[in-house]
Amino acid sequence: MRAPLPGMKRATAVVHASPAIGAKFTQYTAEFEARGLLPRCETQRFVYVLEGTLQGMKAGDYAWFPAGVEMTAESIARAAVLEKAYQPLAGTAMPGCIQGSESLVVPTPLMGDPDLEVRCLIPADAAFDLAVNTMTFRPGATLPMVEVHVMEHGLLMLEGAGIYRLGDHWYPVTEGDFIWMAPWLPQWFGALGKAPTKYLLYKDWNR
Numbered sequence: 001m002r003a004p005l006p007g008m009k010r011a012t013a014v015v016h017a018s019p020a021i022g023a024k025f026t027q028y029t030a031e032f033e034a035r036g037l038l039p040r041c042e043t044q045r046f047v048y049v050l051e052g053t054l055q056g057m058k059a060g061d062y063a064w065f066p067a068g069v070e071m072t073a074e075s076i077a078r079a080a081v082l083e084k085a086y087q088p089l090a091g092t093a094m095p096g097c098i099q100g101s102e103s104l105v106v107p108t109p110l111m112g113d114p115d116l117e118v119r120c121l122i123p124a125d126a127a128f129d130l131a132v133n134t135m136t137f138r139p140g141a142t143l144p145m146v147e148v149h150v151m152e153h154g155l156l157m158l159e160g161a162g163i164y165r166l167g168d169h170w171y172p173v174t175e176g177d178f179i180w181m182a183p184w185l186p187q188w189f190g191a192l193g194k195a196p197t198k199y200l201l202y203k204d205w206n207r
Contacts, residue, residue: 002031007039011073013081016178017154023180024204025084025130027154032073040070044086046132048102048121048200050158052077062121062132063099080156080200087129087207095127102134115141131205136198137162137191146188151203153181160197164189 002012010033018026030038032054038047047054048062053074057063066086086094100121107117115138122132137160146165161174165188166181173179181187191197 005039007037009037009039010034011036011038016156017180021180022182023152023154025082025152025154025202027080027082027156027178027180027202029156030079030081032077032079034073034075036073036077038071038073038079038081040068041065041083042067043083044130045069046082046122046130046202047071048080048132050078050080054079057099060102061100062102063097064095064122064128064132065097066094069097082130082132082154082202084130084204089126089129089207092127095123095125098123107136110135111144113141113144116143126206129205129207131203133201134158134198135201136196137189138196139191139194141197142190143188146186148184148186149181149203150183151205152183153179153187154202155179155181156200158198158200160191160195161193162189162191162197 005013012031013028015028017023046064049057049059051059054077055071105119107119110116110118117136119134122128157175157177164171164173
């Protein structure tokens, strides 16, 4: 269901995960009219533009902000938004804003597999307490093992389709689907179809 979050103007949100289900973060899709406003946030915020133009960013662009930054849409737009309380690290200063384009991030093959590319959207810097990546699977590519993590995940399907194993259950997934994975949940993914599959993946990190 869609509902505006406090402070939103000419915009609404589809909330996918939040502390109400046990997550330690909030993730939602923000949908904007032209001149729609995403208000200042009391926590850190990561934004990935899905379509339209948001604060000068177009589809595939992303940004990370500490608390206190608002964003305005220049056109009808949609964006994946992740918010969580920042966990400081002794002796390490909180980082400043970052902004980039996924298309300019050099991909890395996962465990040497050229059919599975990872693009890290957050710098490998201990100042950040989160990681956000895109993972792109060529048709038929799979994760090399059933994974179990101490981290929780938020996963938004961006393109294509496949099968996700969560625990002992198997789920068909396609563009627009969202998965929240609690810590220690066995997980595996295989891409299906004739086109590449891509998802946006969050995990808590470095703490």
